[in-house]
Amino acid sequence: MTPDILLALALFAGATLFTPGPNNLMLMASGANFGLRRTLPHLAGVAFGFPLMIVPVGLGVMQLFDLWPTAYTLLTVFSVAYILWLAWKIAHAAPPPEAQTDARPLGFFQAAGFQWVNPKAWSMALGAITLYAAERDLSSTLWIAGVFAALGTLSALAWVTLGTAARRLMADLRRLRVFNRVMAVLLIASMLPVLL
Template identity: 60%
Template sequence: MTYDLFSALVVFALVGTMTPGPNNLMLLASGANFGLKRSLPHMLGIILGFPAMIFCVGLGVLQLLDRWPLLHDLMLAGSVIYMLWLAWKIANAAPPGEAPDHARPLTFLQSAGFQWINPKAWTMALGAITLYAASRDLAALLWVVGIYVAAGVLSTTTWTTLGGQMRRLLRAPGHLRLFNRAMALLLLASLVPALLSA
């Protein structure tokens, strides 16, 4: 993996994991309701569950791409279209609403299992494999998985901690809008090296 592709993967993973989505909104609510310590199983389910999903998807996708090379181009086009749409949605996202009341945070297994039904997780996994495991070998797949573990630690910690500060964040919705617009621009910028190397 070249330095440019590695750098783009890091940005892609950080933008994908840090921007609002089902996981992050649930972590925000969990942090607000239960705090960081009680939310650790929920966080670990995402940190380990999503990269495990990427690994499984990558193994299957790699075999399909070897069998049908045109599928790679179709997946690349689909990933780019989705990321453009996602960037638009992120840039125009409204501040999150109040967290619903829960009796307890998600467990490790509930959180890890949720990755398999989370549309954003599926799209990020397919996009990451399609765009950044271009060599279609195990080493490239492990780079993607490793970067997502690291990004997961950062994003889950950040969103759960922000949950504890939810009231303060809701008083300043302009800051969240600015953050969302910056994330959308970074998401678009992260696609450039992958498209140039395709």
């Protein structure tokens, strides 16, 4: 991969990773509800789960959508239903004092698995492969995964830190409930650009 293509890829990755989307809003909500330390597995699952998704997408899964476009429609329907369920869970999350025994943030494997049903992750992966690995070769696909892993870690950390900072303002349980409901609405709204 040439330096100019690599720079273009980094700009594409940065623009897609740092903008609001399901992952970032869930990381921010987790930071606000659980703090940085407890959210680290969720953060790592997002930061490394997406790059791990890029590899099979670039090396073959994308061909499934070329051969059977209905598969992408089915994936979109399932993804939207799952994100609506997650938004409901966030909106109805019990504040930390009420939920210390049973509430917990997403774990590494849950967050990594979430990438496969995240509409924004699919658009990012398909866009990156189309633009920067048109030949769908292993070398280009690994470069894309590496750039997304590096910038994805920074993005995830920034969003969790933002949520953790908001946590200090959420000492009042009413404000935390409002925050969770706003995050749920934003999570639903974050799907609109991808779906339209």
